[in-house]
Amino acid sequence: MGRRSYAKAAALCAAGVLAVSGCAGDGQEDGSDGSDGVSVVTGAYPLQWLAGQVGGDRVEVETLAEPGTDPHELELSPRQIGSVGSADVAFYIGGLQPAVDDAVSSQGGENALDVAELVELRTLEDNAGSDGGDHGHEEGGHESGHEDDHGGDEAADDGDGHSHDAGEPDPHMWLDTERFARAAEGLAERLGEADPDHAADYADNAEAVTGLLDGIDTEYSQGLAECESRDIVVSHSAFGYLAARYDLHQISPAGLDSHSEPSPGRLAEISETVRESDITTVFTEPLTDSGAAETIAGEAGVDTAVLDPVGGVTDASPGEDYPSIMRANLDTLGEALRCS
Ligand SMILES: [Zn+2]
CATH class of the missing domain: 3.40.50.1980 (Nitrogenase molybdenum iron protein domain)
Incomplete structure (x- = not known):
């Protein structure tokens, strides 16, 4: 060999x-x-x-x-x-x-x-489907659902000229x-x-x-079973799998790439969604520029917390390896979404 x-x-x-x-x-x-x-x-x-x-x-x-x-x-x-x-x-x-x-x-x-x-692999399209279908978000108060996914697409296109379509696989x-x-x-x-x-x-x-x-899956299912909110506002669309698995709703200013640049309009739109909802926390990442998430949190007057997509481990990571970071993420989600 x-x-x-x-x-x-x-x-x-x-x-x-x-x-x-x-x-x-x-x-x-x-x-x-x-x-x-x-x-x-x-x-x-x-x-x-x-x-x-x-x-x-x-x-x-x-x-x-x-x-x-x-x-x-x-x-x-x-x-x-x-x-x-x-x-x-x-x-x-x-x-x-x-x-x-x-x-x-x-x-x-x-x-x-x-x-x-x-x-x-899931696709952007699957993520779009899970917004409404799985969670019953259609019933008023969440009119941002469809726009979220458009925003993701636009943001991705704004980036470095890559074109992203709805069938693009989500690698996370x-x-x-x-x-x-x-x-x-x-x-x-x-x-x-x-x-x-x-x-x-x-x-x-x-x-x-x-x-x-x-x-870990069992801990997540139990920990996220009863929560006051199921909306997660994140830096880039890394959490589609997690959202689908535990019935959460991902709202992201950016696409599947962490370097896609969100438009000011998209940021303002999400800030308004956060202000008008019961979202208490916008999530940042340790390894990427979370400026967009911080802008949203600042405009909406809510807190930020680290939700780590486990892309790599540093001193800034909430744990030292995959299992400990996943468990730290669960604690963060439980607190931000006020799960019992
Ligand atoms: Zn990513």
Whole structure:
């Protein structure tokens, strides 16, 4: 396994595909040169965490994102692009990080494991559907429901010229514990193919992480069962999965990308919604510019609190890993939505 990866990296280097500096010591760093374990390269913190859980001691996990950086903004060095090709498994979420999508396709993609192939991703359209349909928000007082989703689209288009349509997949699937558990199973299967001697270990690990995720899911279902408000005003549309799963209503000034720039009109519209409703808190994020959320909170005269989309971990994160951040988010939601 390791030998094959090393050979592949060496061949790419010989062919001059990588910068010379990117090739020197490449195998050393990702542990794929002749050592026994399996190497996994991931693009974002949640997948790094999941791969660590499922892989255990036998799997070397390299993450492409610097700790504490916004996963949407990722750029890759030539060495990192090389490691996407040379790792035994490139574990990523198509659509989350264009740089990783590009690296996978430029490296041939034989080792690629796209989470979107393991679980069905929600789309902007699904998020729109859940606003009215699931929650009975149609019945007056929530006329902002449809405009929310338009606002998201417009904001996304305003950004850097990417066009976003309603069918665009929402990559933030790790905020759905059930989908995340299915991704763990899919990864365990792939690791078992790469390292058949330990396939049973990977399956056991996936089962353990599924149990952990089920536990968090139960805490959320119970913690958010009875709340005075179910509206969450967030910085960017990262919480569609969470909202759908626990019957919350996401209101966001920005689209699926954290760097999409909301229009002043959209901000004013949400501020008015907040002022006219029983919303007490607007949520900010630790890793991205939450200026829009702070503007809304200021205009509406309500508090802000950190609701972390778990894109990465820093000192500013409300926990030190996926489970603790998810639990901190639940406490924050419970307080802001006045759940009993
Ligand atoms: Zn995001």
